[in-house]
Amino acid sequence: xxxxxxxxxxxxxxxxxxxxxxxxELVQTYETRIGPRNGALVVARSWTDPxxxxxxxxxxxxxxxxxxxxxxxxxxMVAVENTPQEHNMVVCTLCSCYPWPxxxxxxxxxxxxxxxxxxxxxxxxxxxxxxxxxxxGTRIRVWDSTAxxxxxxxPMRPAxxxxxxxxxxxxxxxxxxxxxxxVVAAPAVAxxx
Amino acid sequence: MNGGQDLGxxxxxxxxxxxxxxxxxxxxxxxxxxxxxxxLTLAAGGLGLWNIDQSRQARESLHPxxxxxxxxxxxWTKGLERLLLDRGLVTAxxxxxxxxxxxxxxxxxxxxxxxxxxxxxxxxxxxxAQAPARFKVGDTVRSRNEHPVGHTRMPRYARDKVGxxxxxxxxxxxxxxxxxxxxxxxxxxxxxxxxxxxxxxSHGDPSLxxxxxxWESYLVPA
Numbered sequence: 001x002x003x004x005x006x007x008x009x010x011x012x013x014x015x016x017x018x019x020x021x022x023x024x025e026l027v028q029t030y031e032t033r034i035g036p037r038n039g040a041l042v043v044a045r046s047w048t049d050p051x052x053x054x055x056x057x058x059x060x061x062x063x064x065x066x067x068x069x070x071x072x073x074x075x076x077m078v079a080v081e082n083t084p085q086e087h088n089m090v091v092c093t094l095c096s097c098y099p100w101p102x103x104x105x106x107x108x109x110x111x112x113x114x115x116x117x118x119x120x121x122x123x124x125x126x127x128x129x130x131x132x133x134x135x136x137g138t139r140i141r142v143w144d145s146t147a148x149x150x151x152x153x154x155p156m157r158p159a160x161x162x163x164x165x166x167x168x169x170x171x172x173x174x175x176x177x178x179x180x181x182x183v184v185a186a187p188a189v190a191x192x193x
Numbered sequence: 194m195n196g197g198q199d200l201g202x203x204x205x206x207x208x209x210x211x212x213x214x215x216x217x218x219x220x221x222x223x224x225x226x227x228x229x230x231x232x233l234t235l236a237a238g239g240l241g242l243w244n245i246d247q248s249r250q251a252r253e254s255l256h257p258x259x260x261x262x263x264x265x266x267x268x269w270t271k272g273l274e275r276l277l278l279d280r281g282l283v284t285a286x287x288x289x290x291x292x293x294x295x296x297x298x299x300x301x302x303x304x305x306x307x308x309x310x311x312x313x314x315x316x317x318x319x320x321x322a323q324a325p326a327r328f329k330v331g332d333t334v335r336s337r338n339e340h341p342v343g344h345t346r347m348p349r350y351a352r353d354k355v356g357x358x359x360x361x362x363x364x365x366x367x368x369x370x371x372x373x374x375x376x377x378x379x380x381x382x383x384x385x386x387x388x389x390x391x392x393x394x395s396h397g398d399p400s401l402x403x404x405x406x407x408w409e410s411y412l413v414p415a
Contacts, residue, residue, distance in 0.1 A: 005226040007291030015297035021305035023232035071315035093201035111265035117203040129209040147406035148318040175214040
C-alpha cells in the first residue's frame with residue numbers, strides 16, 4: 001500500500017492537482033490544532049455552566065460553534081448526555097462519520113469492522129472490550145450517524161470534583177468517554193491508573 | 194447498495210482493540226502512507242469535482258471482500274483512485290506508473306493558506322424547507338423495505354422496522370440523489386429510535402435502543 005499511495009501522490013503532484021504544502025498543512029492541522037481537547041472543553045463547560053449546558057442540549061451546533069469549534073464534519077451537532085439511567089454510544093455503521101472539530105480524526109477501532117458491526121447489536125460486549133461494565137439497569141442508547149449530523153456524548157461528571165475549574169475538569173475527559181466507550185473516572189482513580 | 198460498508202449487526206470480526214489518544218502516546222496515523230492517503234483525499238476533494246455522497250459511493254463500490262480486508266485509509270485510497278479515474282483526471286496507466294502520461298485537466302488545487310479556512314468553514318448540508326414535515330416527534334413509523342442499487346444511507350439492519358420519531362433535524366441534502374448526480378433533492382431528516390428487540394429479535398438486548406438518522410422518504414406511517 002505504501003508504494004501505491006506514493007505513486008498516487010507523485011502523480012497528483014506532477015499533474016498539479018494537489019500542492020505539497022497543502023498536504024502537509026492538512027496533516028499538521030489534525031496533529032496539532034484539532035483534537036479531543038476541544039470536545040473536553042465543551043464537556044467541562046457543560047458541567048460547570050448550567051446555561052451553557054441547556055444551550056448545548058437544545059442547540060449543540062450553535063453552542064459548540066460559539067466556542068470556535070466549527071467546520072468540516074461538525075457542521076450539524078447533537079449533544080447527548082449520559083445519566084445514571086441511560087448511557088449513550090456513537091457509531092457510524094456505514095462509514096466512519098465522526099465529529100472532527102471536537103474530537104479530531106477517529107481512532108482506528110472506530111473505523112474498523114469489529115466496532116462498526118457490533119456497536120448496534122452488542123454494545124455491552126463492546127464496552128467490555130474497553131473494560132467498561134455498566135449497571136444492568138442502565139439503558140443503552142446507540143446513535144448510528146447515518147446522516148450529516150454528528151453526535152457528541154456528554155459523559156457524567158465524576159464524583160470528587162466539586163468546585164473544580166472547567167480547565168481542570170477538561171483534563172479528566174477522555175476521547176473515548178465522548179464517543180461513549182468509556183466513562184470519566186473519579187480523579188483518585190484517574191491518578192492511580 | 195448492499196455493499197461491504199453496511200456492517201451493522203455482522204458477526205465474526207473479533208474484539209474491538211482500543212487505542213490510546215495522542216496525549217497518552219497514541220498515534221493519529223500508523224504508517225507514513227496513511228498521512229498521505231488522508232491528505233490526498235481531502236486535498237483532491239477540495240477540487241470540488243465530487244460531493245461527499247459520491248466519495249462514499251466510490252468506497253462502497255469496492256468488491257465486498259476487498260472492502261472488508263482493507264484498512265480504512267486503504268479504502269479511502271481505492272475510493273479516491275476510482276473518483277479520479279471516473280472523472281478522467283488520471284488514467285489507469287498513470288496510476289500504475291505514478292507518472293503523468295496525458296496532459297492534466299485544468300483545476301485549481303487547494304493551497305496551504307486555504308486549508309484552515311476551508312476546514313473551519315466546513316460544508317453545511319441543511320437546506321430551507323420547501324414543504325411541511327410529514328412526521329412529528331413521537332410518531333410511530335416503519336422504515337421502507339428498499340434495496341436500491343445506488344447509494345443509500347438506510348442501513349440494512351434498520352429496514353422494514355417499526356420505530357419512533359425522536360428528533361426532527363431539519364431539511365438536509367438527500368444522499369441517494371446527491372450521489373447519483375441528480376441534485377440535492379433536500380428532504381426532512383429525523384432521528385428514529387428502534388428498540389433492540391425490534392431490531393434483533395429475541396437476541397436483542399432489552400435495555401438497548403438504537404437511533405438511526407433517516408430521511409423522510411425512507412419512512413412511512415406505521
